[in-house]
Structure formats: C-alpha cells, structure tokens
Amino acid sequence: MNLSQHGINQTLHRLYLQVDCKVNILTPYNTIEQNISNQVIIAENIIVGKVPNTYYNLEGFNGQQALELVE
Numbered sequence: 001m002n003l004s005q006h007g008i009n010q011t012l013h014r015l016y017l018q019v020d021c022k023v024n025i026l027t028p029y030n031t032i033e034q035n036i037s038n039q040v041i042i043a044e045n046i047i048v049g050k051v052p053n054t055y056y057n058l059e060g061f062n063g064q065q066a067l068e069l070v071e
Contacts, residue, residue, distance in 0.1 A: 009049030017042050 016039045025032040 009051055011047045011049075013043075013045045013047055014041055015043040016040065 019038050019040055021036045023034050
C-alpha cells in the first residue's frame, strides 16, 4: 500500500500486489530455473478531504514565529 500527498487535504492511495514466480526455461540441452518478481497495481484512488477556507504553509517556522505571522 502506498499513500502520498496529492494536493490540499487529498491523499493518493495505491494498492499493489507483489507477484513472485519460479519458472523453468526448457532448452534442448539445459533447464534453467529463474525467479521473477514484480509489483502490479490493482487499485488507485484519491481520497478527498474537506478543503479549508484558508491555508498557511508554515514549514520552517517555529511556533512563536507562526503565531506572529497569523496575527
């Protein structure tokens, strides 16, 4: 499962299936055994939340600086 931000109050949700196979490759003179692994996406959805009336990107500010900016 993979969750990532996808806009304001939206989350991109992906569900993967891990497929692991052991295959035998037959040739006229030899048999080769090989392991194959792959991820297959089986579902993808954007979960939408309520969008706020205002938005502040306060990354890099400490609590006191953020309060002074908002006031």
